[in-house]
Amino acid sequence: MSDLMRRIDAKTKLAGTNKLEILLFTLGEDARTGRKETYGINVFKVREVMRTPGITRAPEMPPAVEGMVSLRGALVPVLDLARYAGVTVQATPEIMIVTEYNGHTQGFLVEAVDTILRLDWSRMRVPPEMLVRQTGGFVTAVTELGDGRLVMMLDVERILAETTSYDNELEFQNLQPLQSQEKTILFADDSSVARKQIERTLDAMHIRHISAVNGNHAWRELERIASVAEMSKRRAAELVHAVLTDVEMPEMDGFLLTKRIKADPRFAGIPVIMHSSLSGLQNQHLGMSVGVDEYVSKFEPQRLAEVLVRRLAA
Numbered sequence: 001m002s003d004l005m006r007r008i009d010a011k012t013k014l015a016g017t018n019k020l021e022i023l024l025f026t027l028g029e030d031a032r033t034g035r036k037e038t039y040g041i042n043v044f045k046v047r048e049v050m051r052t053p054g055i056t057r058a059p060e061m062p063p064a065v066e067g068m069v070s071l072r073g074a075l076v077p078v079l080d081l082a083r084y085a086g087v088t089v090q091a092t093p094e095i096m097i098v099t100e101y102n103g104h105t106q107g108f109l110v111e112a113v114d115t116i117l118r119l120d121w122s123r124m125r126v127p128p129e130m131l132v133r134q135t136g137g138f139v140t141a142v143t144e145l146g147d148g149r150l151v152m153m154l155d156v157e158r159i160l161a162e163t164t165s166y167d168n169e170l171e172f173q174n175l176q177p178l179q180s181q182e183k184t185i186l187f188a189d190d191s192s193v194a195r196k197q198i199e200r201t202l203d204a205m206h207i208r209h210i211s212a213v214n215g216n217h218a219w220r221e222l223e224r225i226a227s228v229a230e231m232s233k234r235r236a237a238e239l240v241h242a243v244l245t246d247v248e249m250p251e252m253d254g255f256l257l258t259k260r261i262k263a264d265p266r267f268a269g270i271p272v273i274m275h276s277s278l279s280g281l282q283n284q285h286l287g288m289s290v291g292v293d294e295y296v297s298k299f300e301p302q303r304l305a306e307v308l309v310r311r312l313a314a
Contacts (some may be wrong), residue, residue, distance in 0.1 A: 013259055018121045018256040021249065023049075023113035024151060025097065028089030037087075038114070040129040040151045042248050045277070047098045049104065049113055062163045069107060071098065079163055081154075085138065102277045102297050117151075119143060124153065124250035126190070126213060140190040141250035153250075157277060157298065158193040173306040175204035175305050181310045184208040186225075187244035188218035188257065189275070192300060194246065198275070201301045205308065210240070215252030218245065219260060226266040237269035242311055246298075247276040255290050262291035271311050275304065 022040035029036045055078055057067040064084035066215070068075045078096065082089045093109035124141040141153040185202060189195050190213055202209045212218035222240070229236040245254040245260060253275055261267045271293040294307050 018253055019118060020044075020124075020253065021116055021118050022151070023097070023151065025095070025102055025110045026112050026114065027085060027087050028091055028093075028111040031088040033143050038145075038149050038151050039081075039110075040117075040153045041097065041099065041108075041156065042153075043116060044248075045099045045101060045156060047100045049095060049097050051094045052092075052094055064163055066109060069096075071105070071197055073106075074105065076105050076107055078109060079159070080109045081159075082109070082111070084159060084163065099156065101160060102299055104160075106160065117145075118197060121215075121253045121256070123251065123252055126250055127152070130159065155191050155192040155193070161193045161299075175301060176203060177204075177206040178309065178312060180313055182206075182208060183208065183241040184239065185208045185242050185244055185308070186212065186218060186221055187242050187275070188212040188215055188249060188254070189246040190214050190249045191246070194275075197299060197301065198244065198304075201304055203303075205305060207308065207312070210230050214249035215245065215254055215257035217251075218243070218257055219252060222261065222267060229266075235269065236266050240270060242308070243270060243272045245272065247274065258290045273307060273311065 021043040023041050023043055023046050024038055026036055026262055053069050053071075055067040055069055056080065059246045064080050066078045066080050069078055070076070076098070080093060082093065089111065091111065093111055095113055096107040097108050097110060097113065098105060098107050123143045125143065127139050127142045138155045138158050140155040141154040143151050143153075145151060185207055185210060187195070187198050187202075188197065188211075195211055195213075199209065199211070210221055212221055222236070222243070225239050226236045229239055243257075245257055247254040254276070258272045258274070260269065261272055272291065273294040273296060273298050274292040275298055294311065296304050296307050
């Protein structure tokens with residue numbers, strides 16, 4: 001475990017290389033299928049891995065939330081991933097992955113952790129619709145390992161939105177329409193929950209939007225917009241006024257998407273806003289290193305609105 005933690009703590013700076021490091025883990029053998037699936041979570045979201053500590057149960061918790069644990073004086077909610085995923089296992093989870101998301105800390109109970117694997121985002125694919133239905137939509141990307149195993153990346157945002165209070169209706173109140181000419185934003189995010197939240201924010205602000213499920217999809221949309229601009233003898237910046245991008249996305253991540261935009265003269269004058277649950281200072285610095293103009297944490301509609309007002313008023 002200590003060697004694993006040393007590798008987690010030594011997070012490499014992968015910005016702009018379209019690479020990621022994922023922690024592989026299992027939830028146990030599903031009694032219904034006899035299969036043991038392999039899952040993955042981005043190392044940047046992992047704070048530590050430990051033996052499952054004593055959990056204090058609390059009343060009126062969502063079904064998959066086991067309770068709370070005290071970590072260095074802070075109360076941390078603990079989620080049983082097997083129960084959330086509908087995987088029927090016999091053994092009690094022995095390992096807890098402590099994750100950090102938008103400055104919030106929570107524990108995920110799993111059967112075992114495997115290894116840390118470095119991959120190129122181009123190897124991560126958008127999951128087929130059949131898999132999305134089977135998993136209830138909590139898998140955002142899949143890849144096949146050399147030994148034939150399929151690794152499914154968790155949609156941490158969806159899991160936490162459905163088991164905690166992060167998706168707060170009050171956050172969308174008092175959003176004001178943009179007081180300027182009509183603007184259009186292209187946004188990219190692989191999480192259906194995050195896309196819905198972005199859409200709600202932009203709709204409340206009366207901002208037109210084009211959505212993409214990953215950086216590769218967003219890049220194709222930008223190239224289409226550049227072609228339209230060229231045919232109409234206009235600048236692309238007159239057709240799309242900002243790009244809002246997540247960091248973690250299959251096929252092409254937000255770092256590489258930003259580098260491409262900033263290196264292409266066709267997209268001069270289009271600000272790029274990075275919108276991510278990887279809210280630590282290190283990740284913000286990585287974003288700035290590839291040319292990001294602003295960095296906004298996810299699930300903060302008021303803060304996102306403030307940034308958009310400032311950027312789109314120019």
